[in-house]
Amino acid sequence: MRALGTLRRMGLPMIIGGLIVLFWVVVALTIDLWSPYDPFSIAGRRLRPPSEAHWLGTDALGRDVLIRTLYGVRHSLPIALLVVVVSSLGGALLGAIAGYVGGKTDAVIMRLVDITLSFPAILLAMAVTAALGPGLGNAAIAMVVVSWPVYARLMRAQVLTMREREHVEAAIAAGAGRVRVLTRHILPLCWSPVLVNATMDLGQIVLLAASLSFIGLGALPPTPEWGQMIAEGAVNFYQWWVALGPGLAILSVVLGFNFLGDGLRDLLDPRSP
Amino acid sequence: MLRYLVRRLVTMPLLLLGIVTIAFALSNLTKGDPLISIIGERQMDNPEIVAAAKARWGLDRPLPERYLRYVGNLVQGDLGISLRTKQPVAKDLMTRLPATLELVLAAMVVGVGGGILLGVIAARYRNRAADHAARFVALIGSALPVFWSGLLLLFVFSVLLGWLPGPGRLDARLTPPPGVTGFYTIDALLAGDFTTFRLALTHLILPACVLGWAVMGIISRLVRSSMLDVLAQDYILAARAKGASGPRVLVNHALRNAMIPTLTIIGFSFAYLITGAVLTETIFSWPGIGSYTVDAARSLDYPAIMGVTIVGGSAFLLTNLVTDIAYAVVDPRVKLG
């Protein structure tokens, strides 16, 4: 019964977002079981428009576009998850330390945050990836570098607020050590904005990864990564179907996580109507 | 307020230095040999070029000295030589800057104008059909990958419908107008050449709209929520009690107050636009800094990549500062209080 109440409070957008994400997770996990074509092999004539056999047509090498699009989630989602988990945990940790310890540590960490945030994300990601060498792995590292500062700032702000709360003073008065106070009394109250941001970030990272791949710095052919596929679509401009699948996929994933994150924020924030 | 601004101006050089340091660190990472980041892998066999590079950038010297050399060169405007164009990166950037500026400014007009319009509509017709429609349009804009929507819209409007011309700033056979500002549209007007002006404008519309749509999302969202906050205020009721009509209340009273927080977002959306410009220019064959960056990335043109990163970061920093100043100017409570 409680589940139904939560369901109603979630609102339509969040439910839609959840369904979209669920769809992609299911596809990612099960596609090997039911896919009629292999994403790497030729399945039909080259550059054929959508037909019964190939719902989204075929690309320049004769591979089925729809199947490649669906397989793409296996490259986008896990990377995004990895990047977000690492950057959120790392960033939050640094932010918590900065907020709690204060002083020089705080200043140093925050300067690092400011400097990193001085760059538009894609420029920095490009620069880092180029320096490390093209490839999805290096792109992931670059994306972590670009993403962690936001979490540091969020967490620091939360910690600074929670630090002044009375129950923290009480714990300190009772003799709790600094680490204990931080982990047991402050941090448990701070995680909701981080979670909300991380959820929405998942979509943004998928977008960033696709952008990097589009430029040629992320996933390399023949990987069926969405950005990469759109780059192929740009080459075959008049065969509009080649870029259609991956673009819609990215759009749906970003929307899905945005809705989910928005809904999460409303759910977790006791003050919102 | 003055104190705050002074403080910001003082931290700026520090942050700039930070940007430069990161670029320096990155250039040292390239496969472990900073030489590669300056002359590229292929030239490594050429002893003359290697020697020249080592001299200019002090590559035989210890790290701290190399750093100082690097910063020194930068201050003099030396961003290195592009591996691809063989020209100084700084010169390349200057040549391409007007094209990007024209695009970004046009996109800001579309994005900010459209964003404000959508936000006001959404707030005015809160929870009704118009609100949902406006928010939907804005939402799609912020979730669309710009390089994809550009492709799609280009296909639809240029190939399918034929309403708008294809990629590029002008038709290939035309010569650009005499360069005063570098903006083809303005230069054409200044030269009295209306045909070129029209052509330049029609070439500008699509990329500006594609780019602007991306920004419409955040702007309209903020305008909507600010407007809703403001519309609930007492002075709105008082204005209506004076006999003010709906539009007057919306614009003179509500929007005026709602714009104040929106200003910061406008400045912030500049970053979005830079990000988007990088990808949009590629699709539309727009010869600006964005496509230069992509070309550099694709060919691993390290000097160019680092150069763009430094310039981009600095520009971003500058716009943030300008936004803060503008905010202080517009809100009289901050200015005089």
Place this chain on the structure above:
Amino acid sequence: MTAPLIEVRNLEVSFPAATGRLTALRGVDFHVNAGEVLGLVGESGSGKSLTMLSIMGLLPPSVQVTGSVRLDGEELLGQSERALRRYRGRRIAMIFQDPMTSLNPVIPIGDQIVEAIQIHQPQLSRRAARARAVDLLAQVAIPDPQRRAGQYPFEFSGGMRQRAMIAMALANDPELLIADEPTTALDVTIQAQVIEVMERLRRERGIGLILITHDLGLVAGVADRVAIMYAGRVVEQAATSEVFYRPRHPYTRRLLASLPRFDDDVDRLATIEGVPPSPARRPPGCAFAPRCLETIARCTADDPMPRLVGASTVACHRADEVPA
């Protein structure tokens, strides 16, 4: 007898809520004669502000308003928004409770007054309007009005802000002024100043005034007639002296009894236990019955309608029994 300046008959206001339609005002009747001051008194939630907003037509469209509101014989309810706008700020002007939030914080005060003028007198040049605005500021005793007109609300003191609002309300020579708790947000020492200015100008121009307040002392000093509101209805209406010396409704009597007095030496102030019922939870019968100390059986069954008793209009079953 001349027709009253404004006459409100059987004003009912209801709005949709989760539990159905709620009636916030249940048949409000009162009138104000030209040049007269009516004090509208009641606790928060009694419906005072709602009454004023419905007179001006400033309630959202989902709120249903029925009854009759006549200004100089012209029916206001049911008129189009466009028509109502011609009354607002010109024939009926409103002064709000908190001048800090009722003035636009980012527009200079002079400009806001000019706006009030230009809405209704568009033929005036900007210069003429500005001159008039400065003149109005002078009339409400704001020193150095020329310079002050260019200042923002936060640069004014609380009392000055309220006086500026009065100036704005008078800009187009209204016939009726509605002041919603004009002194509540002000210091006691400033209150007298503001009231003095308002009263002086009002009397000079012969403007009618509806003074909404919960401050009985203010009413005693300024109002010619008083209307007491409780739970969405006017429960007693009479000349001021009548209400204060011969209160006929139990609520009025308890209100007066709760006023601190100089000559009384009491340890505790008298209060009325309980709270007014919300529109969703009104009891059958008289709305005041749960808190009234003089109820009879009829009170919880029958909702008393206002009727003439002596020189007052009272809504109480026992009004004529109680010694006058």
